[in-house]
Amino acid sequence: MAEGLSDKQQRILDFVGAFLTEHDYPPSIRDIQQGCDISSTSVVDYNLKRLEERGLIHRDREISRAIQLPGSGTRRRILTVPVLGKIAAGLPIPTPPEVLPEGYEEVEVTEDQTRGRANAFALRVEGTSMIDALINDGDLVILEPTNSCDDGDMVAVWLKAENETTLKKFFHEGSRIRLQPMNSTMQPFYTSPDNVEVQGKVLSSIRSAW
Amino acid sequence: MAEGLSDKQQRILDFVGAFLTEHDYPPSIRDIQQGCDISSTSVVDYNLKRLEERGLIHRDREISRAIQLPGSGTRRRILTVPVLGKIAAGLPIPTPPEVLPEGYEEVEVTEDQTRGRANAFALRVEGTSMIDALINDGDLVILEPTNSCDDGDMVAVWLKAENETTLKKFFHEGSRIRLQPMNSTMQPFYTSPDNVEVQGKVLSSIRSAW
DNA sequence: GTTTGTTGCGAACATTTGTACCGCTGGCGG
């Protein structure tokens, strides 16, 4: 019995979350009843009590729509960063986000993911060419615009000669540059400083496609 | 006249915001009445209508506590999901989050990352044993607790015989189960249904270490 | 002064909504 939630309870929980997202206030018991195809308000009430016993929700008695999802309640600042383009073979990116393109896509991220940087932007990865960097087709990378970086930073670099942009770990090594893929089984790539142009430093990535 | 708000309207606006922060649901008209020392509910209603005309709030008629604040559309909630443990070789995880462990870690994620699921939890990946699934040491995976899954789902499965938990893509294949790593160059793993126990379905992952 | 529009007040009304009560059912241990 202390096992998983019943199907009904799971549906209720999901519905409350969805309702909260769509409207900006919690659902009433009858909203839940209809939304989850439950025949009676008492059943909803019963299951809500069970959910509250487990601490999965919190309710204020006698008050309408007083359902709170603990953990989801804390309203922290959420950042909306623009998706400035795609990163794949070729295609140098207009690093400084001076002007935002028309109708650009946006992603919502937490502050953790931008590491506090104010002017972060995102790029969508196209193709599997960066699978060696643990980044797959459709993923998003969050970057901080910069032209320089320290050794060991994960950066988006434009390789002029190869005319391609990739994500690699960056190392000064004597008079040349070592670009190290993330996967330790992959071989590093060496080139001259003239050939690389740092476009941005990767702050985090979002895996969005499986 | 489109200038400043009346003192009363400003107070109402402030109060709604404060109320929303403290509780996690909007105030009722009578809550506002008391909180702002207004003598009648009709006055509150009157001023709310004015505020709505200016687009400073949004209301759904006939619905209690249906007051939405500015930026209602963009204001999304941040979810805080518990990090229930580590996933690595061995260590079956107590899938259902019945009781949260003492002092468990938490991560903040956007609703995108939980795909709307209310009781998602996170696991920290330890070691590089899942590098083949594009998941590295220190990364976090967000899961939805479940005991069953569909073909193609990315799931955390406990392999009884091997006594280890891993992340794989799940496929029924005749009388056996095929567990497919993400990286297409890796070989699938076959086992019997008796040997696998689905612990949770992966919703997304967070790359936190480079 | 009269009119008009805004704002405030109070009360009454109709819904919405949380909760309680009663009964039914199906599994389960004795």
Add this chain to the structure above:
DNA sequence: CCGCCAGCGGTACAAATGTTCGCAACAAAC
């Protein structure tokens, strides 16, 4: 078979709550 009980259905009630209407005070416009 019997009792127990979690879970579900249906209903009713009362509290919570949004809405409406009439009236008054006040200021600006006429």
